[in-house]
Amino acid sequence: xxTQELRDFVRAHLEMDDEELPATILNIYLQxxxxxxxSMDNRWPRNEQIFSVSKVPGLESxxxxxxxxxxxxxxxxxxxxxYRLVVITQENAEDMFGTNSNEGGGNPIYVxxxxxxxxxxxxxxxDGSYDVTVRAYSQPAWDSNASAIPDLDPRxxxxxxxxxxxxxxxxxxxxxxxxVYLARWNRDVTQTLKTLMEPVHNHPLVxxxxxxxxxxxxxxxxLPETP
Numbered sequence: 001x002x003t004q005e006l007r008d009f010v011r012a013h014l015e016m017d018d019e020e021l022p023a024t025i026l027n028i029y030l031q032x033x034x035x036x037x038x039s040m041d042n043r044w045p046r047n048e049q050i051f052s053v054s055k056v057p058g059l060e061s062x063x064x065x066x067x068x069x070x071x072x073x074x075x076x077x078x079x080x081x082x083y084r085l086v087v088i089t090q091e092n093a094e095d096m097f098g099t100n101s102n103e104g105g106g107n108p109i110y111v112x113x114x115x116x117x118x119x120x121x122x123x124x125x126x127d128g129s130y131d132v133t134v135r136a137y138s139q140p141a142w143d144s145n146a147s148a149i150p151d152l153d154p155r156x157x158x159x160x161x162x163x164x165x166x167x168x169x170x171x172x173x174x175x176x177x178x179x180v181y182l183a184r185w186n187r188d189v190t191q192t193l194k195t196l197m198e199p200v201h202n203h204p205l206v207x208x209x210x211x212x213x214x215x216x217x218x219x220x221x222x223l224p225e226t227p
Contacts, residue, residue: 001157004146010161027144033163034142037189042072045196047137055130061117072137076111079131090114093121159188
């Protein structure tokens with residue numbers, strides 16, 4: 001459903017027209033619903049992404065892409081040698097390596113993040129460059145354009161409408177119906193989140209000969225001979 005379809009569904013369900021529920025208000029309700037929903041977790045599977053991050057000569061840090069959700073960072077890997085760098089806090093990095101010297105050399109083994117910048121430790125020379133790949137999740141953003149499709153799993157689109165409906169009833173000071181639709185939103189988001197975040201399940205072990213997917217050896221059960 002795009003944004004206009006979400007608006008139409010809310011208005012039809014509440015039996016209201018665009019004068020009773022103008023887009024200027026409904027857009028804010030839907031945006032609040034979107035932001036409240038995505039805040040349930042920083043790692044939505046549909047937003048998995050590999051980011052390229054580079055420190056360029058003349059700077060002591062690398063600028064992170066604005067679409068990268070910093071709390072969702074899974075790993076940082078050197079492009080040069082494939083080594084995974086350990087993420088530590090800025091304070092711990094400064095305590096371990098100091099803050100004043102820009103002289104450096106060799107390969108970093110740690111990174112820290114502060115104010116949207118990635119710092120490498122031990123420090124790289126100010127004139128040096130360094131490239132890493134960051135496995136993380138992008139930060140979804142709301143778009144109020146009528147044709148825009150919310151950057152969210154489609155199974156949650158109706159939940160956005162339920163949340164917007166609860167705000168409509170809150171504006172009418174109807175606490176009962178406000179609670180009903182807020183509970184629907186919470187129910188749908190909780191259940192969908194549980195489904196989306198399930199881990200990959202292992203294949204069952206094959207016990208009758210042959211190899212399961214992956215090529216691991218299996219076992220054959222030899223029954224005892226009949227006396």
